[in-house]
Amino acid sequence: MGIRYEQVHYLASYGTVEQLPQPKAPEISFVGHSNVGKSSLINRLFNRKSLIKVSSK
Numbered sequence: 001m002g003i004r005y006e007q008v009h010y011l012a013s014y015g016t017v018e019q020l021p022q023p024k025a026p027e028i029s030f031v032g033h034s035n036v037g038k039s040s041l042i043n044r045l046f047n048r049k050s051l052i053k054v055s056s057k
Contacts, residue, residue, distance in 0.1 A: 008046050
């Protein structure tokens with residue numbers, strides 16, 4: 001059983017750790033300041049142009 005990258009989808013953004021739901025499977029977090037490329041990195045990793053919204057800045 002492998003990860004089906006074509007089925008990856010965006011769920012939510014959270015501002016604090018306390019807001020996170022309990023995970024049902026392993027998860028990866030991308031943490032950082034605004035406009036440093038987190039969304040662009042995620043889109044590139046999954047070879048998708050609009051999986052995550054990218055800022056216009």
